[in-house]
Amino acid sequence: MSSLPIEIKAAVIDCLSGNGGSLSAIALVWPEVLFRIREHRFKSFELRSAKRVAGLLDILESNPAISPLIHSVWINKPRIYAEPKLPRLFELLTNVSIARCDMIHYSSGTQAILRAFSGPYNSVKDASLHFRRRSGMTRLSLDIDGLLVFLRMIPNVERLQLGFNPDLRSGVSTGGRPQVLELASLQILHLPPEVLAAPVFLDQFLEFVALPNISSLYIEELFDTVSLNKVLRLWGNTLKELHFLSLYDDGPATDGSTLTLYLPGGIEVVEFGIVIGHCAEQDAYTDMWTRALEDHCARFQNPALRSISLEILILGIQREPLQMALIHRLDTVIASPELAITHLDWDVGEDYGLYNSKSQRVYEALFPRIYDRFISPMGRLKYGTTCNVE
Structure with a gap:
């Protein structure tokens, strides 16, 4: 050996x-x-205790050659940010490309935690910043000024995951209008759903944070389609992927109005989930996606959309004509040659046993065209369909 x-x-x-x-x-x-x-x-470090912070600092100060080996750092305990040795440690971590900072107890107007960060951290390409409310705080986590402070520390970030509650009060700080921050390298953004539910904050975010090359947008839940459409139109020239990460079950407030989703012409990948059940809000959401895909076909002769990832949860089917017509419309547009998608990631499950989602019956009754084009043996062979049924 x-x-x-x-x-x-x-x-x-x-x-x-x-x-x-x-x-x-x-x-x-x-x-x-x-x-x-x-x-x-040394590739990845979880800074979970004061002892670990001090130990890593001792190693780097005695052997600087170790620093370039550390590529990933994770902090998941709020007390770590108060460690007096943390700023010096961050200064020595010159090659970290992945930074995950959870449980940041920062509130607008509370500057103490900023002492933990010396910045800028030019090597960071993949960042996750999650701000949490601390007991006794009277304000929600962040206003636009506070968010900009942290974003300026990672000027070369390519993938950014944010988690925070926006400050719902209007206006910027009394110090004047902040300077626009351009994150030219950012391509992938995980945007908190709470931001879409705070239109004033969203307007400030879109005004003061320029993302000229964003290509992928991830959203955990949909709270407000009006705000989302504003984002999609602004970033439509570069956006290629749109991902909704949670299975849709509870509808956003619509005040009786029709939900509408705008898909930019350059979109190539969409991911979403629907529930087929007894709830009108669930049907409204399914209708929104159906109309969005139909409109996409109508507006563009050769749509750029190539891949759909669709999760469907079947809770119950009443077989009412309107519900069945809606399901068949979705089936028709996804399988249509006009939409011409070349890959389907298909995930179907059901709760109540009304339909066995593994059986041919579910496809014959609900999604016959999707089955013929993508799920059948020939369809899987031709399009490489990823199929999961429960």
Whole structure:
């Protein structure tokens, strides 16, 4: 074994590192691959205690060569941000590309936590910033000024996941209008659904945060289609993917108006989920997506849309003519040659046993065209359909 080429030994280390076991014993017999063992040992750090912060700082100050090996940092306890050694540690982490900061107890007008961050962190490409309300705070988490403070620390971020409650009060700070921040590298954004439910804050976000190259938008839940459509129109020239990550069950407030969704012409991938049941709001949401896809076909002769990821939960079917007509419209537009999608990620489940979603019956009754085009053996072979039924 000792005579193996160093490339083979390094590959063995790569395989073993995924099992979570210690590689110390291997370092004793293969000292020539100590560099690879160090790469795996220091690649990712969870700063979960003051002792761990101090220990990592001691390592980096005594051996600066370790710093470039650390690519990922995760903080998930609010007390860590108060550690006096944290700012110095951040200064030494010069090659971190993935930063996950959870449980940030920051409130607009509360500056203490900012001492933990020295910034800017030019190496960070993938960032997750989750702000949480602290007991006793009278204000919600962030106004636009507070958000900009943190975004300016990661000027080269390419993927950004945000979680916070926006300050619902109008206006910017008394210090004047903030300078527009352009995140030219940002391509993927996870936008909190609460932002879409706060139109004043959303307007400020769109005014003061420029995202000229955004291509993918992820939203956990849909609270407000009017705000969402504003976002989609503004970013429509570059947006390629639109993802709704939660299965739709409870409808946004519509005040009796019709839900409308605008799909930009350059959209190539959409992901959403619907519920087929007894609720009018659920049917309204299904109708919204059906009309959005139909309108997309009507507006563009050769739609850019190529892939749909669709999750369907069947809670119950009343077989009312209007409900069945709606389901068949969705079936028709997704399978239509005019829409011409080339991949379907299909996930169907049901709760009450009214339909066995694994059976042919569900397709014959509800989605015959989708079955013929994508789910049938020939369809799967032709389009590579990803299919999951429960």
